[in-house]
Amino acid sequence: MSVTRQDAERLDAADPLASFRERFVLPAGVIYLDGNSLGALPRETARRVAEVVNGEWGQDLIKSWNLHGWIDLPRRVGAKIAHLVGAEPDELLVADSTSVNLFKLLAGALRLQKGRPVILSEANNFPTDLYIAQGLIELLGGGYELRTVPRDQVLEALDGRVAVLMLTQVDYRSGALWDLAAVTERAHAAGALVLWDLAHSAGALPVDLNGAGADLAVGCGYKYLNGGPGAPAFLFVARHLQEKLHTPLSGWLGHAAPFAFESEYRPGAGIYRFLCGTPPILSLAALECGVDLALQADLTQVRKKSLALGELFLDCVQAAVPEFALASPVDPQQRGSQVSLRHPEGFAIVQALIARGVIGDFRAPHVLRFGFAPLYTRYVDVWEAAAILAEIMATRAWNQPEYRVRRTVT
Amino acid sequence: MSVTRQDAERLDAADPLASFRERFVLPAGVIYLDGNSLGALPRETARRVAEVVNGEWGQDLIKSWNLHGWIDLPRRVGAKIAHLVGAEPDELLVADSTSVNLFKLLAGALRLQKGRPVILSEANNFPTDLYIAQGLIELLGGGYELRTVPRDQVLEALDGRVAVLMLTQVDYRSGALWDLAAVTERAHAAGALVLWDLAHSAGALPVDLNGAGADLAVGCGYKYLNGGPGAPAFLFVARHLQEKLHTPLSGWLGHAAPFAFESEYRPGAGIYRFLCGTPPILSLAALECGVDLALQADLTQVRKKSLALGELFLDCVQAAVPEFALASPVDPQQRGSQVSLRHPEGFAIVQALIARGVIGDFRAPHVLRFGFAPLYTRYVDVWEAAAILAEIMATRAWNQPEYRVRRTVT
Numbered sequence: 001m002s003v004t005r006q007d008a009e010r011l012d013a014a015d016p017l018a019s020f021r022e023r024f025v026l027p028a029g030v031i032y033l034d035g036n037s038l039g040a041l042p043r044e045t046a047r048r049v050a051e052v053v054n055g056e057w058g059q060d061l062i063k064s065w066n067l068h069g070w071i072d073l074p075r076r077v078g079a080k081i082a083h084l085v086g087a088e089p090d091e092l093l094v095a096d097s098t099s100v101n102l103f104k105l106l107a108g109a110l111r112l113q114k115g116r117p118v119i120l121s122e123a124n125n126f127p128t129d130l131y132i133a134q135g136l137i138e139l140l141g142g143g144y145e146l147r148t149v150p151r152d153q154v155l156e157a158l159d160g161r162v163a164v165l166m167l168t169q170v171d172y173r174s175g176a177l178w179d180l181a182a183v184t185e186r187a188h189a190a191g192a193l194v195l196w197d198l199a200h201s202a203g204a205l206p207v208d209l210n211g212a213g214a215d216l217a218v219g220c221g222y223k224y225l226n227g228g229p230g231a232p233a234f235l236f237v238a239r240h241l242q243e244k245l246h247t248p249l250s251g252w253l254g255h256a257a258p259f260a261f262e263s264e265y266r267p268g269a270g271i272y273r274f275l276c277g278t279p280p281i282l283s284l285a286a287l288e289c290g291v292d293l294a295l296q297a298d299l300t301q302v303r304k305k306s307l308a309l310g311e312l313f314l315d316c317v318q319a320a321v322p323e324f325a326l327a328s329p330v331d332p333q334q335r336g337s338q339v340s341l342r343h344p345e346g347f348a349i350v351q352a353l354i355a356r357g358v359i360g361d362f363r364a365p366h367v368l369r370f371g372f373a374p375l376y377t378r379y380v381d382v383w384e385a386a387a388i389l390a391e392i393m394a395t396r397a398w399n400q401p402e403y404r405v406r407r408t409v410t
Numbered sequence: 411m412s413v414t415r416q417d418a419e420r421l422d423a424a425d426p427l428a429s430f431r432e433r434f435v436l437p438a439g440v441i442y443l444d445g446n447s448l449g450a451l452p453r454e455t456a457r458r459v460a461e462v463v464n465g466e467w468g469q470d471l472i473k474s475w476n477l478h479g480w481i482d483l484p485r486r487v488g489a490k491i492a493h494l495v496g497a498e499p500d501e502l503l504v505a506d507s508t509s510v511n512l513f514k515l516l517a518g519a520l521r522l523q524k525g526r527p528v529i530l531s532e533a534n535n536f537p538t539d540l541y542i543a544q545g546l547i548e549l550l551g552g553g554y555e556l557r558t559v560p561r562d563q564v565l566e567a568l569d570g571r572v573a574v575l576m577l578t579q580v581d582y583r584s585g586a587l588w589d590l591a592a593v594t595e596r597a598h599a600a601g602a603l604v605l606w607d608l609a610h611s612a613g614a615l616p617v618d619l620n621g622a623g624a625d626l627a628v629g630c631g632y633k634y635l636n637g638g639p640g641a642p643a644f645l646f647v648a649r650h651l652q653e654k655l656h657t658p659l660s661g662w663l664g665h666a667a668p669f670a671f672e673s674e675y676r677p678g679a680g681i682y683r684f685l686c687g688t689p690p691i692l693s694l695a696a697l698e699c700g701v702d703l704a705l706q707a708d709l710t711q712v713r714k715k716s717l718a719l720g721e722l723f724l725d726c727v728q729a730a731v732p733e734f735a736l737a738s739p740v741d742p743q744q745r746g747s748q749v750s751l752r753h754p755e756g757f758a759i760v761q762a763l764i765a766r767g768v769i770g771d772f773r774a775p776h777v778l779r780f781g782f783a784p785l786y787t788r789y790v791d792v793w794e795a796a797a798i799l800a801e802i803m804a805t806r807a808w809n810q811p812e813y814r815v816r817r818t819v820t
Contacts, residue, residue, distance in 0.1 A: 025468040034472045041468040046460065049692065053459050057639055058435040058451040062444045062769060070639060097687025099661030100510055107549055123673060128662035128687065131675035135660030139517060139550070148673065222688070229467055229480060229691035250545030251509030252538035261774050263533060263558065265541035277507025277538065278632070280693035281639035282459065359472060364671050 002319050003312060008383035011308070016301055020375040023293060024226075031381045031388075033360045036172075036200055036338050036371030039226030045289040052285045073284045074232075074253075074275055080291045081225070081234050084299065085198060085217070086208030091236055093271050094221070094284060098199060098233040100249065101218040102132040104274055105235060106164060108245035109193050109216065110136070110144065113163030120157055120192070121166045123148040124173065129166055129197055151176070155183070158190035164216075165192050169207070170200035170336030173363045175328045177205075177336050181212035188213065193241075199223060202234075203291075204306060204337040204373075206299040215241055224337065224373060225294055227287030235274055242270045251276030297375060305374035306337040309382050313339055313370060316386030321393045327367050338371040351403035352392045358385045412729050413722060418793035421718070426711055430785040433703060434636075441791045441798075443770045446582075446610055446748050446781030449636030455699040462695045483694045484642075484663075484685055490701045491635070491644050494709065495608060495627070496618030501646055503681050504631070504694060508609060508643040510659065511628040512542040514684055515645060516574065518655035519603050519626065520546070520554065523573035530567055530602070531576045533558040534583065539576055539607055561586070565593070568600035574626075575602050579617070580610035580746030583773045585738045587615075587746050591622035598623065603651075609633060612644075613701075614716060614747040614783075616709040619646055626651070634747065634783060635704055637697030645684055652680045661686030707785060715784035716747040719792050723749055723780060726796030731803045737777050748781040761813035762802045768795045 012018060025041040026032065032040060056064040065071045079089035095101060106119060119133045130148065137144040149157045151171075158165065165187045169178050180196065187194045196217040201207050203224030209217060215238050221231030237245055246267070252258050253275040256266040267273035311332055317324060327340035343349060343366060350362040360370045372382065392398055422428060435451040436442065442450060466474040475481045489499035505511060516529060529543045540558065547554040559567045561581075568575065575597045579588050590606065597604045606627040611617050613634030619627060625648050631641030647655055656677070662668050663685040666676040677683035721742055727734060737750035753759060753776060760772040770780045782792065802808055 025464070027469045027471070030471075032471060038467075038472045040471065041463065046463050046468070049463050050456065050460060053451065053456050053638070053696070054435070057448075058456070059437045061437070061440075061442060061450065062448045062771065063764075064639065096506065096510065097661065097689075099687035100506065100659060103659055111549075126662075127665065127668075127671050127673060127675075130673055131660045131662055131665060134675045135658045138656065138660075139521075139658035141550075228463070229474065230688040230694070232690060233687070246548065248545045248549035249510060249513055250541045250548075251507065252536075252541055255537065255541060258537075259774070261537050263537060263540055265537075265544045277509035277643070278640040279507075280642060280690040282696055283690035283693045284640070286463070286692055354473075361472070364669070 003316055003383065005380065005383055008312065008379040011379035015305065015379070017297060017305055017374055020293070020297060021378065024376040026376060029357050031358045031385045033358065033370040033372065033377070033385055035373030035377070036223050036369070037361055038222055038229055039224060039290060039373060040376050042226055042289050042293050044293070045228065045286050048289050049282060049286050052282060070281050073281065073288070074279055077284060077288045077291055078234060080288070080295055081202065084207070084294055085202055085236065086210050087236050088210065088239060090271055091239055092234055093274055094232050094234045094287065095275050095279065096233060098197065098218050098220050099128045099132050101233050101235040102129055103136060104247040104249050105195050105216045105218065105237070106133055106136050106166065107248045109164040109195060110140070111246055112244055113193065116161055116163035116191070117144045118161045119146045119164055119166055120154070120162045121146065121148050122151050122154055124151065124171065125166070126168050126172045126197065126199065129168060133166065155186050158187055158192055160191060162190060162192040164195050166195040166197070168197040168199060172200060173327065173367050173369065174340050175335045175338040177334055180207065180214065184212045184214055200336050200338070203294045205303045209236055214238060221287045221290070225287065226290030228283060228290070230283065231287040232279060232284050237271055237274065239270070247274050249276045253277060293375065302374045306372050307332045309372040309374065309377060309379065310335060310339045312379055313382045313386050316383060317341070317389060320386070320390035323393070337373070338369055340370070341368045342366050343368060345398055347406065348398040348403040349392060352398040352400070353389060356388050356392070358388050413726055413793065415790065415793055418722065418789040421789035425715065425789070427707060427715055427784055430703070430707060431788065434786040436786060439767050441768045441795045443768065443780040443782065443787070443795055445783030445787070446633050446779070447771055448632055448639055449634060449700060449783060450786050452636055452699050452703050454703070455638065455696050458699050459692060459696050462692060480691050483691065483698070484689050487694060487698045487701055488644055490698070490705055491612065494617070494704055495612055495646065496620050497646050498620065498649060500680055501649055502644055503684055504642050504644045504697065505685050505689065506643060508607065508628050508630050509538045509542050511643050511645040512539055513546060514657040514659050515605050515626045515628065515647070516543055516546050516576065517658045519574040519605060520550070521656055522654055523603065526571055526573035526601070527554045528571045529556045529574055529576055530564070530572045531556065531558050532561050532564055534561065534581065535576070536578050536582045536607065536609065539578060543576065565596050568597055568602055570601060572600060572602040574605050576605040576607070578607040578609060582610060583737065583777050583779065584750050585745045585748040587744055590617065590624065594622045594624055610746050610748070613704045615713045624648060631697045631700070635697065636700030638693060638700070640693065641697040642689060642694050647681060647684065649680070657684050659686045663687060703785065712784045716782050717742045719782035719784065719787060719789065720745060720749045722789055723792045723796050726793060727751070727799060730796070730800035733803070747783070748779055751778045752776045753778060755808055757816065758808040758813040759802060762808040762810070763799060766798050766802070768798050
């Protein structure tokens, strides 16, 4: 390789984010390049979850809803995430899963945009985004349509029938990045709302929802926000849309007065109406720790390091193994915080990497995906991962029967 | 009082469930009669959650989805709950919140029951059940109707327009218990499906869904299942209905092949289609501990003790404080695992109790609610709670300004 281990070590020594790594628990002997699937465990989380379990639940029981602010957690953690994505504190809530939040906002958007029956999306969008749109449309019966088009035809497909354009800012397979402001502007010019899925953006790069004039967004707590497995998701509704938007998931915590136990639903003020049922407090408390950590980092530095990690990885891999096709945009500015490669033996190669302690992941049919979480990934990790990959390819070490057994992996 | 402390102690000494109490963490100086709002912390849960956080998430990271069976948790914990409510293991799943699960099943039921546009429920049903029905109907547009009637008119309101009868088996305010089998039979005779909300029944009394020929059910993990604050909820769909029922919340984990990342939704086999997004694993692991504990108890004994605790409480209270009106059925067999009293100063009285370490709760407008969780509540606790209540009433200790300040309480 043209880049040496010493080069990587020098980059680590000069890294302004280097000290964040020690605030995470990371297993020995593992290079973890899958923080875009499940972020690592912040050290503080273990302490905090034990405190919530033993102290708050165990000792204060039901009183903790007030005493320890459980009832306020969706709003409190939401306000913190808002800070990471360019939203106001009262425009973002933690609630449910990304899928459930997509349903709420798509249903609200279709109703608001009467006479426009189309949800427009990219054919390669993350499946749950498409599935949820399909489920909503099937429920609503005739007249509505999910229109999916290839990525390069999305903007031209914006016509007067489109109620809402639903896009994932960073593509889960390729890492390709949409220009949030430019796309939002084009959609608005066509009279459409935009629903952004920030699953792979929040915490990974600067996002400026209000700067872009964004309407609606959802996102994931367990990737770059390091909120833990299946952490609750979030939703954003621009302030000017909140009172206009109906959610069909009108659960009791979204009621204007949940504890009055009225028999008629009245939507809560502003963003509160998008709460539904009682949130999973243990998981929500864990998410808050991850978000608190992200808030301490400068997202401009995070983005800069993320791109540098990706470039270092690609430089090393492409120098050693020219047979990999790049499945991500060539221009790093057009990528999120990941690099994807394409190889017909991608699945087996990823298994061989995992067997050697390098955790990336595989996305059907042929994509090897490597995520770079700048808060805990060092340059030297990336250098070593590339060296191990090069060795696997040079020795055809991936060509083992045990690396071809497919299991479910997220 | 006619019943003495010694009588209560004798009952505890003879209690076959007495040993369960030491398997819970219970704060000193507190008599907790609110397990029907938030169940107490099982000792095992603290250990297990720490293991999931530190060992599984912290050390094995993304591999834990397979290695530690996270992907299987909704089905695995569901199968355990199935055992508690008379269902087959493949008829019950843990997923989302009760509210979200109600939406899935109501939407599925309305679609299955074409030509029957009515959801029938009780006017005093728990608000979120009614709100979710209202939200669904509003989303679907004209033609559908939520018909709510007083409790004693529910059965006669079953007519040929009713698609689904939605009832909570144990009323959250009064504790009044529906006869699951008899009501299901009446509904079926009228061509309606029944959706049971088991929030206050699961883990508290024997429930036999299949014995009753039940169609659909939802339930809550954080009450008598002791799953922790906001624990994920569950849903039941009788096997013969599973393939006929569409869920509009068609998220990726309910897909037939979630990890194939197909662009078209295909419902998963059987109960699996009712999964939606990625579940909150920390909260789900905590729930499993509570369910495991409930599985070790004989529900017939649980029910017997629950009724005895309620009767003891009422005997003591009514002997000492005749001014309380009973807000629960007089016949204990007609009650769930709670006793409710009515008093115009109910709110202040509950606050005075809490100040003295007796945690019950208040439900607007005038109900004092006392839940009896037989796994950790002793007869002597109930005796003392009644004595403290009697003392508060005799001295008018509730009549303090600080007991009238209302806050949000679940």
